[in-house]
Each structure stands twice: as C-alpha cells, then as structure tokens.
Amino acid sequence: MKLRLAxxxxxxxxxALIERSVRVLQADTYTPAEIxxxxxxxxxxxxxxxxxxxxxxxxxxxxxxxxxGWSKRAALFGSDTVTSSQPxxxxxxxxxxxxxxxxxxxxxxxxxxxxxxxRASEQAAYEAGFRACEMGATLAGVxxxxxHGYEINGEMFAPLPNGERLRIIRxxxxx
Numbered sequence: 001m002k003l004r005l006a007x008x009x010x011x012x013x014x015x016a017l018i019e020r021s022v023r024v025l026q027a028d029t030y031t032p033a034e035i036x037x038x039x040x041x042x043x044x045x046x047x048x049x050x051x052x053x054x055x056x057x058x059x060x061x062x063x064x065x066x067x068x069g070w071s072k073r074a075a076l077f078g079s080d081t082v083t084s085s086q087p088x089x090x091x092x093x094x095x096x097x098x099x100x101x102x103x104x105x106x107x108x109x110x111x112x113x114x115x116x117x118x119r120a121s122e123q124a125a126y127e128a129g130f131r132a133c134e135m136g137a138t139l140a141g142v143x144x145x146x147x148h149g150y151e152i153n154g155e156m157f158a159p160l161p162n163g164e165r166l167r168i169i170r171x172x173x174x175x
Contacts, residue, residue: 001113003120006055006067013064014045014057021103029139030166037160042168043138044079046071046101048087055101056120058113068102068117070125070133077101077136077158077168092129096172099125099135099145114144126175134172142169149173 006014022035022043030038048071049055055069074088076098090097099121104113125133136156137145146152150171157165 001065001111001116002059003056003116004059005053006050006057006069008047008050010057010064010067011045011047011050014067017064017067017105018044018101018103021105024106025104025109026138026140031164033162034160034164034166037162037164038158038166040079041161042078042158042166043103046075046079048073049100054121054124056117058116060108064105065108066102066104066113066117068114068121069100070121071098071100072125072128072130073098075100076134076170090130092131095130096132096134097125097128097130099133102141102144114141115148118144118148122173122175130175132172132174134170136168137171139167139169142171145171145173 019039022039026035049069054071057064058066072090102117122133150173153170153172156168158168159165
C-alpha cells in the first residue's frame with residue numbers, strides 16, 4: 001500500500017472510485033434515491049482539498065484503492081458543488097480541522113486502509129496547528145470513526161437536489 005497526496009490528474013479515477021464505493025458500501029444505510037441524490041453533490045470530489053494538499057490516496061498495485069483527507073476550510077462535507085460556498089479558512093487555535101471525503105473501493109475493504117487515511121489526516125492536521133477534528137460522517141463510516149476515538153455530537157439532514165435528504169452524523173475528537 002502506498003499513501004500519497006492526490007493530484008488533479010487523479011480526479012477521473014477518484015470520481016469513479018467514489019461512485020462505486022457509495023453505490024456498494026452505502027447501500028445498506030441509504031436508499032437508492034438518497035444515493036443518487038448525494039452522488040456528485042454531497043458525496044464526490046472536492047478539488048479544493050487536492051489544491052490545499054490535504055487529500056490523500058492509497059494505491060495498491062498502481063490502482064487507487066481509497067481516498068480521504070482533512071480540511072482547513074469551513075465546509076464540513078460535500079463535493080465542489082457544495083463546498084465552493086464555504087472557502088473560509090479555519091483558525092487552528094479555536095476551530096477543529098475537518099475530516100473529509102473518505103471512500104474505499106469495495107474491492108479493498110477491511111484491510112486497514114481507512115485507518116491509514118485517518119491517521120495520516122489527523123497527523124497532518126495536528127502538524128498544521130489543529131488540536132481537534134470534526135466531521136460529517138455517513139452512516140456506514142460511523143463505526144470506523146467510533147473505533148478511533150470520535151464521539152457522536154448529533155445529526156443533521158442535508159438536502160439533496162432530487163428532494164431527498166441525507167442523514168449525516170456529526171462527530172469530533174481532540175488530537
């Protein structure tokens with residue numbers, strides 16, 4: 001397994017990975033209509049994470065197996081279509097970094113890749129001066145984050161363009 005920063009050249013492969021991950025791994029937690037409404041809007045590539053050098057990929061045999069990262073910006077979740085309205089930088093002294101956009105290809109689940117991405121993201125956020133992290137987790141991701149010390153702080157329902165709403169779990173952890 002090779003961990004590296006994502007590049008804009010990865011976007012087509014990331015887009016395909018995210019779609020496959022969501023359609024397969026979220027199928028037990030969200031309805032087909034919620035999945036369709038969330039893909040490309042709430043669940044998709046956020047190029048700002050790549051441009052900020054805060055988004056990682058894990059490669060296995062030259063193939064991107066997973067992606068995920070952290071953000072120093074205000075958006076809690078979402079692709080480019082959502083986050084462009086929240087470009088403000090966070091204050092590391094008083095605000096938590098955001099853990100963002102974790103997706104694992106179904107062919108590579110249960111191999112510790114999510115843990116590897118989470119640790120790399122937390123370490124990078126810590127090195128950037130942040131002392132806490134928060135996220136808006138999908139229902140399928142909650143067990144991973146609980147296992148690594150995150151606490152549930154509530155939930156929200158994000159509106160989707162098709163009229164559905166996606167249940168998101170707010171979680172946080174001190175670093």
